[in-house]
Amino acid sequence: MNIVCIGGGPAGLYFALLMKQQNPAHQVTVVERNRPYDTFGWGVVFSDQTLGNLQAADPVSAGQILDAFNHWDDIEVNIRGSKIVSGGHGFCGIGRKRLLNILQRRCEAVGVELVFETDVQDDTAYADADLIIASDGLNSRIRSKYQATYQPDIDVRDCRFVWLGTTKLFDAFTFAFEQTQHGWFQAHAYRFDDTHSTFIVETPQEVWRKAGLDKMEKEEAIAFCEKLFAPYLDGHPLISNSSHLRGSTQWIQFPRVVCGKWVHHNGRAPVVLMGDAAHTAHFSIGSGTKLALEDAIELARCIGRTPNDLATALQHYEDMRSVEVLRIQNAARNSTEWFEHVDRYVNLPPEQFAYSLLTRSQRISHENLRLRDKGYVEGFEDWLAAGAGVRRSAAQLPVPPMFTPFTVRGLTLKNRVVVSPMAQYSCVDGLPADYHLVHLGARAMGGAGLVFAEMTCTSPDARITPGCPGLWNTQQRDGWRRIVDFVHANSDAKIAMQLGHAGAKGSTRVAWEGTDQPLAEGNWPLFSASPQQYLDGVSDWSHAMTRADMDRVRDDFVRSTRWAAEAGFDWLELHCAHGYLLSSFISPLTNQRSDDYGGSLANRLRYPLEVFAAMREVWPQQLPMSVRISAHDWVEGGITPDDAIEISRAFKAAGSDLIDCSSGQVSKAEKPVYGRMFQTPFADRVRNEAGIATIAVGAISEADHVNSIIAAGRADLCAIARPHLANPAWTLMESAKIGYPDVAWPKQYRAAKTQLERNLERERAAAAQGGGASAIEQANKALGV
Numbered sequence: 001m002n003i004v005c006i007g008g009g010p011a012g013l014y015f016a017l018l019m020k021q022q023n024p025a026h027q028v029t030v031v032e033r034n035r036p037y038d039t040f041g042w043g044v045v046f047s048d049q050t051l052g053n054l055q056a057a058d059p060v061s062a063g064q065i066l067d068a069f070n071h072w073d074d075i076e077v078n079i080r081g082s083k084i085v086s087g088g089h090g091f092c093g094i095g096r097k098r099l100l101n102i103l104q105r106r107c108e109a110v111g112v113e114l115v116f117e118t119d120v121q122d123d124t125a126y127a128d129a130d131l132i133i134a135s136d137g138l139n140s141r142i143r144s145k146y147q148a149t150y151q152p153d154i155d156v157r158d159c160r161f162v163w164l165g166t167t168k169l170f171d172a173f174t175f176a177f178e179q180t181q182h183g184w185f186q187a188h189a190y191r192f193d194d195t196h197s198t199f200i201v202e203t204p205q206e207v208w209r210k211a212g213l214d215k216m217e218k219e220e221a222i223a224f225c226e227k228l229f230a231p232y233l234d235g236h237p238l239i240s241n242s243s244h245l246r247g248s249t250q251w252i253q254f255p256r257v258v259c260g261k262w263v264h265h266n267g268r269a270p271v272v273l274m275g276d277a278a279h280t281a282h283f284s285i286g287s288g289t290k291l292a293l294e295d296a297i298e299l300a301r302c303i304g305r306t307p308n309d310l311a312t313a314l315q316h317y318e319d320m321r322s323v324e325v326l327r328i329q330n331a332a333r334n335s336t337e338w339f340e341h342v343d344r345y346v347n348l349p350p351e352q353f354a355y356s357l358l359t360r361s362q363r364i365s366h367e368n369l370r371l372r373d374k375g376y377v378e379g380f381e382d383w384l385a386a387g388a389g390v391r392r393s394a395a396q397l398p399v400p401p402m403f404t405p406f407t408v409r410g411l412t413l414k415n416r417v418v419v420s421p422m423a424q425y426s427c428v429d430g431l432p433a434d435y436h437l438v439h440l441g442a443r444a445m446g447g448a449g450l451v452f453a454e455m456t457c458t459s460p461d462a463r464i465t466p467g468c469p470g471l472w473n474t475q476q477r478d479g480w481r482r483i484v485d486f487v488h489a490n491s492d493a494k495i496a497m498q499l500g501h502a503g504a505k506g507s508t509r510v511a512w513e514g515t516d517q518p519l520a521e522g523n524w525p526l527f528s529a530s531p532q533q534y535l536d537g538v539s540d541w542s543h544a545m546t547r548a549d550m551d552r553v554r555d556d557f558v559r560s561t562r563w564a565a566e567a568g569f570d571w572l573e574l575h576c577a578h579g580y581l582l583s584s585f586i587s588p589l590t591n592q593r594s595d596d597y598g599g600s601l602a603n604r605l606r607y608p609l610e611v612f613a614a615m616r617e618v619w620p621q622q623l624p625m626s627v628r629i630s631a632h633d634w635v636e637g638g639i640t641p642d643d644a645i646e647i648s649r650a651f652k653a654a655g656s657d658l659i660d661c662s663s664g665q666v667s668k669a670e671k672p673v674y675g676r677m678f679q680t681p682f683a684d685r686v687r688n689e690a691g692i693a694t695i696a697v698g699a700i701s702e703a704d705h706v707n708s709i710i711a712a713g714r715a716d717l718c719a720i721a722r723p724h725l726a727n728p729a730w731t732l733m734e735s736a737k738i739g740y741p742d743v744a745w746p747k748q749y750r751a752a753k754t755q756l757e758r759n760l761e762r763e764r765a766a767a768a769q770g771g772g773a774s775a776i777e778q779a780n781k782a783l784g785v
Contacts, residue, residue: 003132006135007031008034011275012030016029023307043197044286045091050293053297060106061102077354078176090372133274135274138255142271160208164239166189168197169195174188175357182211185201199238211224218240225238262322270310274295295321302314339360351384352713356712356713362677366708384401406717411570417450421573430471436453437483448720450495456480457501458471458472458556480497480563483495495570504528504532505534529598550610554611561619570623579665587666630665632664633667644661652690658694659683693716707738732749
């Protein structure tokens, strides 16, 4: 096979090497526009797992690369005079030029033809090729030429960064954050050989402009960076090796590249994207070179499996690598956004700021950090617990973040786990009875700190379905009091009431008979901010609320609030999310009013704030109130996370203690992006930008998720929904799974506690004996780093 690789970076060189090694009869050529020893940038970073992949693919080059590596285990975070160090991260750096030279020499040794100083304009110059690899980098001409096939999506990120070097040799991967009058700058620094370290300086574009860097010549900008980061350079200079760049052009905005397709047939041969031509991953997770080399490994492997069926091999390559790249890019997006908005986190205590940085991509979790550096994590847990008023004795284990108490107003929750309000549709005439006693009572005894009743309606016409609970009469109040009394008598959990009004989403069937489908008979009139039909052509139309309607509904909420207090609830939440009545005022998708309650966000918030203020006035001052919002409508023109900050600030000013950050369910046109902990970023932004405590919800399913969220300061509480439906004792089970026994069980269940912990300990011991790999290797393998 005649193979041509356009571009002599890591992807093209390594693929050429592997294919020539796989079959010496292949004619393999690499064409590179630069000279053999020209390269730009400084060092690149690999993880231990990447080295393992190289070792398996070509032991000779892997050995040479390994000999040239500088290894480190520590990450050092510097902010506001504090230095926090954690270990066990298992990374290594190598000069980009050194890496390319090793691959070049190895290619020559096996017979690959290397052609330098040839600037390939497109693929037509290689009409006799059987396979063309477009490894021509970030600004790929081949990708541009065939963009209709490749479908590239290029997202240029906000921050500006400059890739510099220094003779200061850093012992750890070092992050340094410095504040100027214009805003924050950050440095990413790591040693890659015996004489130099990489030193990347990054800042949001707005800060970059305010500092005048857009007008500075290169030498002046380097001097600016040297002065700013002088405490870390110890008198060493910063150096640029980009002689071809002048002035502000050395400051780059990172383009995230993702392609819908990776293979194009030009009529003579397939043209296959590889490396940065196919995808990019932000430098803050150090995966760009890793992805390029692993592209080469996978394509060579696929061709080796079906040497006589190139089309099948290419399809398998695209299928396999596109999934892996998407996973890495999702992590890279999280990391990128963390650094783009570092000013969101700089007011966290340095200890928590560092933890937030370490877990920013969501690839590294609390327990993964523990595997890497147990001492660091236990010290951090002690610091976090002390801040919550808990100090352990020498005989006690460190308290995991999820089991630290949380105090708001006069109420203290024993831990950070919340049973989400989950509709059960099991009431008759709104009366909570035996079903809710068992349902909520079991979950209160299951270890959570706070148990929410499902959305409870303030009037018969406020219900979603005929099976929804209510609090519009004293019989219902007494039914709730029975449940609250049981929870207080049989557990140390607190119990919360969530009040809401269905609005245009009311008068529908219970879920198992057809979610959102209108009742066959017995429907009641609907109203909302503006006339709407939730399901086009299916739902009943609502009418716009009049001022009289608004007064009546506000008074209904106040009455229900009084009865919730009389029933003994510890906590009250107002439901302003998911397209229900109050949400319909907030979202521009559902509020088309032209009066004082429509138009601007401030106007759209006017009525929900009016209802909240009236409730807060009659709710006991020593008890907390929260508000559930849809922080993102997931529809163009709807509520965005930026709006959620302003919404949260308004409710905070009105007296809300927490914001319960959900999203969506306002419009059937929504296109949410689901994933593990997918709504937690909303809680993170609200907490750290609006300055109010938050509840994170959505796809939080294990203790590790909760511990990571709480420890990083992304939320103050975590609401767990479906896992609690599957297991009322979810919290007790998760405590046993992570090996934390200092959790109180109901006295009736204590015999099961000992047995469960013993059985889980046996499982952990068996897994450790059979695993073979080190804890770090297991952790990195699980995370794919």
